[in-house]
Amino acid sequence: MTINSVPALDLLRQYRELLPQVSRAMSQVVESGAFILGPDVGAFEKEVSEWMGSQFALGVSNGTDALFIALRALGVGQNDQVLSSPFTFFATVSATVNSGATPVFSEIDPNTFNLDANRVEEVLKQDKQRRIKAIIPVHLYGQACDMEAFQSLSKRYGVFLIEDACQSIGAVIKNKKTGNWSEFGCFSLYPTKNLGALGDAGIITTNDQALAEKVLAIRNHGSKIRYVHEIIGSNFRMDTVQAAALRVFLPHLNHWIESRQKIACFYDEQLGDLEQIVVPKKAPYSTHTYHQYTVRVLNGKRDAFKNHLSAQKIGHMVYYPIPCHLQKALSSLGYKKGDFPIAEQACEEVVSLPIFPGMSNEEQEYVVRAIKAFS
Ligand SMILES: Cc1ncc(COP(=O)(O)O)c(C=O)c1O
Numbered sequence: 501m502t503i504n505s506v507p508a509l510d511l512l513r514q515y516r517e518l519l520p521q522v523s524r525a526m527s528q529v530v531e532s533g534a535f536i537l538g539p540d541v542g543a544f545e546k547e548v549s550e551w552m553g554s555q556f557a558l559g560v561s562n563g564t565d566a567l568f569i570a571l572r573a574l575g576v577g578q579n580d581q582v583l584s585s586p587f588t589f590f591a592t593v594s595a596t597v598n599s600g601a602t603p604v605f606s607e608i609d610p611n612t613f614n615l616d617a618n619r620v621e622e623v624l625k626q627d628k629q630r631r632i633k634a635i636i637p638v639h640l641y642g643q644a645c646d647m648e649a650f651q652s653l654s655k656r657y658g659v660f661l662i663e664d665a666c667q668s669i670g671a672v673i674k675n676k677k678t679g680n681w682s683e684f685g686c687f688s689l690y691p692t693k694n695l696g697a698l699g700d701a702g703i704i705t706t707n708d709q710a711l712a713e714k715v716l717a718i719r720n721h722g723s724k725i726r727y728v729h730e731i732i733g734s735n736f737r738m739d740t741v742q743a744a745a746l747r748v749f750l751p752h753l754n755h756w757i758e759s760r761q762k763i764a765c766f767y768d769e770q771l772g773d774l775e776q777i778v779v780p781k782k783a784p785y786s787t788h789t790y791h792q793y794t795v796r797v798l799n800g801k802r803d804a805f806k807n808h809l810s811a812q813k814i815g816h817m818v819y820y821p822i823p824c825h826l827q828k829a830l831s832s833l834g835y836k837k838g839d840f841p842i843a844e845q846a847c848e849e850v851v852s853l854p855i856f857p858g859m860s861n862e863e864q865e866y867v868v869r870a871i872k873a874f875s
Pocket residue numbers: 562563564565588589591592638664666667687688689690700701702
């Protein structure tokens with residue numbers, strides 16, 4: 501078959517064969533009448549905690565809420581500051597603002613697109629009043645942050661660590677998966693994620709029993725016993741139908757991640773020497789799960805590159821066109837253009853290419869041919 505277009509993502513190809521199993525699992529939920537935190541949520545939590553190597557993996561409503569719950573469980577809120585990356589999905593920051601805390605940013609590493617631990621230390625040194633209570637390293641695109649460096653900062657400066665692992669499920673640093681390097685790992689199971697539900701869902705991991713109990717309370721109105729409310733929580737519960745579907749998908753996740761890594765390897769080989777395109781650099785300390793395969797387009801040619809891909813009907817996305825510190829919603833913080841030039845440049849240069857399990861060799865070759873023809 502001659503290829504003349506490639507989608508950015510095709511979820512059906514990833515799980516079409518599993519749909520009969522998914523339908524059966526969902527029907528069973530409907531017949532059971534247990535729709536919220538039902539038995540499938542408990543079973544999914546157990547399976548995912550084993551897969552993740554975490555003592556606790558708790559199902560929640562979505563990744564944004566997982567971040568918010570983590571901050572609440574650690575007691576971070578009003579008068580506190582939370583340091584994170586200016587180059588992330590805005591949810592990292594809105595969770596901070598919604599907790600009552602104030603976001604603080606630090607510059608990213610141009611190679612990994614993630615927070616640069618050395619620069620974070622400079623910010624911590626300047627924080628004479630010790631208002632920064634937590635750091636949220638974001639494992640962007642599936643590339644883990646240098647968590648050993650962040651753990652050392654956490655110890656030396658007495659700040660909590662919360663991993664925004666929304667894009668990095670399965671990424672490994674020294675035999676330990678992301679989500680296990682801090683007080684909490686926060687995962688999104690948004691449908692397009694490497695492990696995606698059929699709607700909104702999330703996971704929060706921890707290896708601390710007391711913190712796990714706080715999460716359990718916060719996700720359900722601060723209540724462990726019905727109608728007895730010990731703390732203020734809210735409704736951050738996971739739907740049972742989502743857990744039922746996720747239980748079908750989880751056994752395939754390793755294979756799905758490997759498929760992404762193979763495609764990334766092909767792109768690296770084929771595109772690594774081009775002059776105008778910079779392929780993503782994999783950090784030496786971890787694996788990369790390629791939630792996104794994101795290149796930089798140099799010399800101000802991103803728009804031309806995007807037009808070129810569109811003309812060839814190749815799906816692509818820009819994650820993210822505006823850095824968080826320049827978003828209008830945060831204008832009261834007083835940041836301005838030029839504050840984080842590396843993050844700002846990334847916003848102007850990045851383009852994510854098609855990558856998904858089930859993408860054919862012909863499609864990969866079509867993308868590569870089109871990009872090589874770009875000049
Ligand atoms: C880096 C990052 N943080 C947070 C989130 C929020 O997750 P959710 O969409 O499940 O609320 C996402 C997902 O879109 C994300 O990519």
